[in-house]
Amino acid sequence: MSKLVLYGMDISPPVHACLLTLRALELEFEYIEVNLAAGEQNNEEFLKKNPQHTVPLLDDDGTLIWDSHAICCYLVDKYGKSDDLYPKDLVKRAQLQQRLYFDASVLFMALKNICTPFIRNNVTTVPQEKIDNVRDGYDHLETFLGDNPYVTGDSLTIADFCCAATASSLPAFLEIDAEKYPKITAWLARLSELPYYQEANAEGVEKYLALFKDALTIV
Numbered sequence: 001m002s003k004l005v006l007y008g009m010d011i012s013p014p015v016h017a018c019l020l021t022l023r024a025l026e027l028e029f030e031y032i033e034v035n036l037a038a039g040e041q042n043n044e045e046f047l048k049k050n051p052q053h054t055v056p057l058l059d060d061d062g063t064l065i066w067d068s069h070a071i072c073c074y075l076v077d078k079y080g081k082s083d084d085l086y087p088k089d090l091v092k093r094a095q096l097q098q099r100l101y102f103d104a105s106v107l108f109m110a111l112k113n114i115c116t117p118f119i120r121n122n123v124t125t126v127p128q129e130k131i132d133n134v135r136d137g138y139d140h141l142e143t144f145l146g147d148n149p150y151v152t153g154d155s156l157t158i159a160d161f162c163c164a165a166t167a168s169s170l171p172a173f174l175e176i177d178a179e180k181y182p183k184i185t186a187w188l189a190r191l192s193e194l195p196y197y198q199e200a201n202a203e204g205v206e207k208y209l210a211l212f213k214d215a216l217t218i219v
């Protein structure tokens with residue numbers, strides 16, 4: 001098997017999504033920490049690998065893939081013993097991809113639009129409308145879950161990993177009210193039972209929440 005290297009950062013939700021996938025597939029990999037606060041993603045060497053200067057970045061024996069969603073799909077397609085985590089069935093795959101795009105364009109962007117000004121420029125005020133975007137994301141996620149245990153239905157997929165990695169970090173900005181969002185609450189609790197969840201996601205989430213605790217003021 002080729003050598004897998006994941007470039008990441010311990011508090012990054014999309015990195016957690018890749019770690020969940022790697023662990024679920026029981027793949028061996030090397031992990032290289034990129035210090036975003038020190039701007040290491042803008043080093044010449046890293047930019048050659050990923051001109052978009054983001055983590056996660058996967059290096060599979062010289063094949064370079066970035067964006068967590070693309071990485072998770074690739075890993076299951078290439079290394080999965082089954083297609084359970086990323087079904088090949090056309091309709092199931094289309095529904096799953098909708099959830100991935102939702103995470104990439106709605107849920108994660110709600111998070112990134114709040115955290116980037118703080119991390120890059122120490123901006124500590126957050127306009128209410130950015131918090132409203134987080135709430136909109138929760139509202140959609142609650143609806144998507146419906147009466148299903150997972151975001152695409154009856155079984156666990158990479159869409160759960162991607163959406164949960166983001167959703168579990170978003171309480172840094174807006175708590176997930178268990179009464180208003182019982183389905184999200186139960187779904188995150190369900191995922192936290194996975195044997196690799198603590199190491200792949202929960203530890204990083206704890207650090208993420210600590211970083212933002214009492215740091216921001218909503219205006």
Ligand SMILES: N[C@@H](CCC(=O)N[C@@H](CS)C(=O)NCC(=O)O)C(=O)O
Nearest residue numbers: 012013014053054055056067068069
């Ligand atoms: N859609 C991308 C988002 C990746 C992303 O924005 N990662 C952040 C860390 S959470 C990053 O690398 N930021 C550094 C930068 O944009 O320069 C993914 O899912 O991988």
